[in-house]
Amino acid sequence: MSILQRVEGLRARIGRACAAADRDPATIELLPVSKRQPLSLLREAAALGFARFGENYVQEGADKAAALPELSFVLLGPLQRNKAKPALQHFAEIQSLDRPELAERLRRLAEELGVVRPVWIQVDLWDEATKLGGCTEADLPALIEALGGDARLPLRGLMAIPPPEDAGAFAQMAALRNRLQQDLGCTLRLSMGMSDDLEAAIAAGSDQIRIGTAFFGERATPSR
Numbered sequence: 359m360s361i362l363q364r365v366e367g368l369r370a371r372i373g374r375a376c377a378a379a380d381r382d383p384a385t386i387e388l389l390p391v392s393k394r395q396p397l398s399l400l401r402e403a404a405a406l407g408f409a410r411f412g413e414n415y416v417q418e419g420a421d422k423a424a425a426l427p428e429l430s431f432v433l434l435g436p437l438q439r440n441k442a443k444p445a446l447q448h449f450a451e452i453q454s455l456d457r458p459e460l461a462e463r464l465r466r467l468a469e470e471l472g473v474v475r476p477v478w479i480q481v482d483l484w485d486e487a488t489k490l491g492g493c494t495e496a497d498l499p500a501l502i503e504a505l506g507g508d509a510r511l512p513l514r515g516l517m518a519i520p521p522p523e524d525a526g527a528f529a530q531m532a533a534l535r536n537r538l539q540q541d542l543g544c545t546l547r548l549s550m551g552m553s554d555d556l557e558a559a560i561a562a563g564s565d566q567i568r569i570g571t572a573f574f575g576e577r578a579t580p581s582r
């Protein structure tokens with residue numbers, strides 16, 4: 359199946375989910391997740407008009423950014439402190455911010471490099487305690503404090519990878535987003551929903567769905 363065919367299938371799924379939820383499909387951002395996909399498929403997606411891709415590993419994203427300088431990349435995977443600098447250099451946006459120390463380090467480096475990088479806070483409300491990363495709701499104030507409203511790291515929204523078996527997880531995220539918007543007095547976007555659960559995520563109010571396998575097909579190369 360070509361990427362065009364997959365994208366048409368995805369547009370149809372998004373359209374049906376939006377119709378059911380009384381939402382406008384134009385407000386849902388489809389972010390292709392290109393981790394462990396070859397450059398040839400990114401080029402195929404770029405020819406269809408996609409210019410921004412999600413990646414999980416700093417090195418892989420940096421390599422792809424160097425090979426395809428006309429495209430931009432969003433970091434979705436856990437970020438170690440010692441990779442903060444290359445992450446800011448090679449990614450347009452960071453979605454996996456989940457602790458104050460990392461926010462402080464990113465602020466220092468963004469100033470040093472003279473760059474502006476929108477950030478999303480990754481939340482884990484389900485105590486997954488996994489390598490996937492994410493902070494709890496109780497961790498949020500300290501993290502937002504550490505960001506300090508820094509114009510170099512504007513806060514775009516919340517990102518989450520809810521456990522597939524938890525039917526209420528997306529609604530929990532939507533409620534958290536609403537509370538935080540009220541507390542902070544700003545608009546926050548929600549990035550949730552992947553290949554298998556985009557419908558439920560859209561129903562709950564997601565603004566951005568991150569799609570890997572349903573966009574590109576099975577990931578070919580092995581995990582690092």
Ligand SMILES: *Cc1c(COP(=O)(O)O)cnc(C)c1O
Pocket residue numbers: 391393414434435519552553554568569570571572
């Ligand atoms: C891999 C990945 C995705 C895409 O997953 P699929 O199930 O292939 O759609 C989305 N978000 C994150 C954070 C990922 O790591």
